[in-house]
Amino acid sequence: MQILYKILNQKYPIWAISHAGHCVPPEDIEMMEDIELEDVFGLNGQIEHKLTFLRKNVPKDIKLVLIGHSIGCHMILEMMKREPKLQVLKAVLLFPTIERMAESPQGKLMTPVLCKLRFLMYVPIYFLSFVPESVKASLVRWALQGLQSLDEATVSATLNLFNVDCAANAMYMGSQEMMQVVQRDDSTIGQYLNKMLPDLLNISNIFCFYFLKMPPSYSLCPYPQRLQEPCTCRTNARAEPPLLLPPGSPYLLYTSSHPPSLITDQI
Template sequence: MQTLIIIIFQESFLSLFKQVVKVSFSKMQEGFVDINNVPTLVTTYGRWITDKPEKNGTEETIILIIPANNGSTGFYRPFMKILHMKYNCPVWIVANSGHDIPPGKDMPEKILGLKEQTRQKVTFFENYIPEDAKVHLIGHSVGCHMVLEMLKVPQIERKVNKAHLLFPLIERLQEGKKGMSLKKNEKYQFLLIFVLWLFYILPEIISGSLLKAFKIPGKDVPFILSTFNPKVLKQVLLVASDELEQVNKRDNDVIKKNINKLRMLYAEGDGWLPSTCYDDLLKDFPKLKADMSHFEHAFYMKSSHEVAEIVSKWISEPVPRYY
């Protein structure tokens, strides 16, 4: 009986210890990192970007997320936490530079467009990803365009084990309903900035309630409100304009070269793309792993858990070899 009690105690203690360890692994850290002289918000689960790898002497797996525009990292926290809990590896996200204002500082003088934002991600990768790391890149929306551009850099392509593209904006944006609407209304951007500024200066209890009335989840309200800051909104709108001009022809060469690493998830009725993009892609690349889903383009609003489960399965799959 005494032995049985000891065993039960040991098992209970071990279970509690594992829970404590899991909680410590799940700790979120956030801070601004200077990338090419621009303060850039980085959010992590697991170790911070400058900490030593937790497992010395072994290959480290890192999940790196390249967000949409607006690239607020806050939207992705539930998604990141799930991936981190499943794999106990660092999960990092790099915001678009200039889309968050450091406390006590001004916005950068230069507004960064799509090419500059991509260059920021390349610099971050080169500066903070260890030489022997195995990286899973996850792009969302126009972040998928940035991921494909990053894969053109040999030092990055060599370290990337897989690239997971969620609701990818990688072609024909001017032909999608939302892209056409955005292009048509570009001349009214000053009016949009003014209206959202009025919203921004309202007491948060009022503006937050109004956003919730439009079915915005409460967890996302602070990150949307921060986007309404006119200084931030100008940065976001420049990237949006660049998307329409620069993301039109699909880069088949980088897809073909990395087809064994790529996984893509599309959304039915995604207004950002012409409806034929998914079928046309698979006609050109029948061996490419791409799936259609019922999720919304901004999946983090309602479907973080479901999309994280899908990505988790992709991460666990063996890498096929087609070419």
């Protein structure tokens, strides 16, 4: 957020909205339940949670650039569908998971865990919550040591998962993702196609690997068209067949190894 804000010469405000119930609020903030939202911790409630923030805090004439990661991409599609009056300039989709999550290799593993066995996870998380913060932080750094860059913001955010309520809310939403993110919303994608910047080459999202084993005629591009030309961009070595795109595709393809300025330059 700070990098994007600086790149934009500190001229444009940047809002980051957490999923409801996924982080521990500061002790000096009094939390109030929003009685207008039903099942706020579920997938539908989380989408309405973001829309409610925009309705209450952002002037209607403000032009927006929406950036979503993983299930956040699904949420962006739903937000544009439900609130067509949003002044959306661009929607940046990072590691999009927008269809058949339960059919992915990781989805097949996690679906029974999240839907039927997640309650068993509450006990060890409860006991871990009593571990000193320094020890928990060390555990997080050890678990994430494979990342190329690990900052303290990532560590502090991950520590929320040692809170039983946060972990339970995250797993509950995950169970609904597996059950509800099934059919790709081609209608909404087609309607807002010219506003989307999807990160289609970044296939390291563990819930997206099922794309790699689709037949060549299957479109990796969210807009359904029969593919005719191979993509000349860098592809993942595990991609068989190569990633393909329709000729004249309006998509900008990029990978996360690029600096944040790539996004802001296109915006």
